[in-house]
Amino acid sequence: MRGAGKLTRLAGALLALVLILLTSCAQIPRSGPVGKSTDESAGKPNNAPVFFPVAPRAGAGPEAMIEDFYLAGSGYEDDYAVARQYLTQASSVKWKPDQRVLVFRSARVVRTAVENVFNYELDLAYSVDADGIATPLPEGSKESIPATLTKVDGEWRIAEIPDGTAIPEQTFKVIYGAYPIYFYDPTFTYAVPDMRWFIKKKTVKAMTSALLGGPAPYLKGAVVSAFPSGMKLARESVPVVSGAAQVDLTAKELVDASNEDRLRMQTQLALTFRSQPDVINVELRANQDLVRVEDDGSVLPPVRDKDVPAHQIAVSNNDLVRYENNKLGPLPDIQSVRALAPRMPAESPVSQAAAFLNAGRTTLYSILPGQPARALTTRAGLSRPSFDRYDWVWTAGPGSNGATEVLAYHPAGTAPGANVPAVTMTPPWLAGRSIKEFRVSREGTRALVISELNGKTSVQITGIIRNGDGTPRDLTAPITLLSARAPDRGVWVNDTTVAVMKSSANDNVTPELLSLTSGAPQQLAPWPGLTALSAGNGPTEIYGQSTEGIFQRLGNGWSPQLKGAIDPAFPG
Structure with missing residues (x-):
């Protein structure tokens, strides 16, 4: 050839x-005769x-x-x-x-x-x-x-x-286009995106079928659906009539469902169809008959893309501080830990608990208001702690036999001197890997994991499987994101994006945005000597730290913010 x-x-x-x-299309009428019906054109740009x-x-x-x-x-x-x-x-x-x-x-x-x-x-x-x-x-x-x-x-x-x-x-x-379909966290409080690729002219039907099929493998067990297993479309189309997506489902499961469950189904579909401009509302049908869904206020809409608080925790003068409005101040009611040489701190998004490593990254400490710091674990090469919305603080490092372990502790609510609830996980896909970063997502169903095996770095997203009370139980086999470099730092930016970088105290460092919606990394402006990375709510709230101080991403560059603090991190 x-x-x-x-x-x-x-x-x-x-x-x-x-x-x-x-x-x-003209403005969709709110009264008058039934409008045009389309099976697969709904939502196409x-x-x-x-x-x-x-x-x-x-x-x-x-x-x-x-x-x-x-x-x-x-x-x-x-x-x-x-x-x-x-x-x-x-x-x-x-x-x-x-x-x-x-x-x-x-x-x-x-x-x-x-x-x-x-x-x-x-x-x-x-x-x-x-x-x-x-x-x-x-x-x-x-x-x-x-x-x-x-x-x-x-x-x-x-x-x-x-x-x-x-x-x-x-x-x-x-x-093709990348579109999120949505599932719930196990408490039905948060909406969790599951990115899928569909032909742009066939999205409504494809989205519905994918939603009924359940979450992607890496989210199975970490998220839940309002749709029971086995529920299917009653016909091979999802017509959109005057802005209403008519989702015709197998009758028995839908009719037997409670109003609360049907409302959650409808909400889950509405979230999934957000990207489809032709879809204004969702109708549930059983063998083409409309099924009434009463919004009686018993079901709150889930939070999508959960925000983090506006302040950060950091280290200054060898002690924990709060970094807010470009100023440093004390952490409320937290005793000094200067004698422990704190580094890489984390703060809970739901309580006043904090955690940090010592300078050698060999001991993880937690501290609560009015209590002294307590050691949670000691081992070599611990990853920076990360709190989840259930108030568990996570880290990772080698166990006594050398196997890679992921550790979670629940210090909040534990009396002084009492044992802190702890969970140890050894997922097989982490065997032999050295974990550089472990960061839990804001809604608590996923974690960003940066690890290294035989000199090769992987950036992955895993699902977190929990017991009914929120206690971590296991991690799912992950998906892998492509990075142009070999990063050792990473943070969540929003519910579909993480920022990563290969830190260096001497060289120019180019952070990247890795999105679940795209396989291609987005490179940010390089900056000399970046050694830490933090992110608030969205790509404009990305911070880097070097020996020259803390810088915030500004357009295609970096803007100096503050000197005298290191290791900043938003709650989480």
Whole structure:
């Protein structure tokens, strides 16, 4: 196969990606006759793309047939009607394009030793499964898709091909979008986003199906859904009629549910459809009959993207201080811990408890108002403490046998001299890893984990599984975020974004924003000697610390704030 021919075909196919401007909708009437019903157009932006693929070309060879078939796989209209023309009749019936999407940076067709069998070799950027769960992949990630061809009426056709499609990365970013579907924390107090990738013209139905299918694997056990397991759509569409998304569910489960549960279902769908401008409200239906949901005030809407308090805890003159409004002051009712040489402090977002490490990062201490500090654990290389909304303080380090352990303690409410409730977890995916950072998300269902194994750094998000009283029990197998560097510091910025960096007292440091909505890191402005990182509510409230003081992110640079304090951290 000649490279120039491939590039020509690829360019031609990409030029066929036409953005159709849809006519704008008038204001939806609040009275009068029932309006227009749409099954899959709900929520699509005005520039929702439509791909017009090329049909099979007479006389095309098997290599060109495979390339053109996968390029035609970007044409999702009419159930991939054009792409199916590249298949034999039997293969066209069996092929399920929506099982997965392989998103490639580059691709080529390679002959195998078996006659009429070829491999479509991909350098993968993402893999997206049938539920829209995307896995970003580093450069150099390879996969080969086998294809068996045969001649039909003198023309090559594909007789055997795995389910799914494979499309170029740039095409994928135009056709697909990242959308959050929402679940609840176990107390139904907070909304937790679960990012999925869907075709932009098919979002409402896809979102609903994904929501009914349950959370992504890394969130299973950490979040809950108002929808019982096994509940399904009663029909394969979600019409939107005059702004109302009509979600038609299997009757028995919906009718048997309490009004409180139905209200939570409706709220969960409304949160999920927030990104869809054509959807104004949600109707629950059972076999097309409207099911009444009474909002009697018994269910409060969940908090989305929980805020943290505006102040920070820090260390100044070798003691704990509060950093607020660009000034330093004492922590209320907290005794001096200067004799313990505190570093890397944390403050609870729900009580006045604080925690910190000693200078050697070998001992974790907690301190409560009116009480002296107490040692919680001693071991080598502890990670900076992090409080969750249940008032547990977390750290990680090697156990007595060298295995990596994640530790959680609950000092608040514990009398002096009494044993502090403690939990030790040894998730198998952390075996052999050295944890550099462990930070719990603001709603308490997830944690950012930065760890190193054999010199290779991973940035991951894990789910936190708890008992009914909030006591931590386990961590889920995580998802991995791609970073351009090997960070050793990280903080939550909001419910879908973390900031990370490779700290250095001597070199320029370039922090990055890693988003669950995108595989590409966003680099912030470099700054010399950054050794600590903190974040408040959103990307504008990111702080860095060097020997020159504390700096706040300002546009594409950093603005000096304060000297004399180190290791700042917002509550959490």
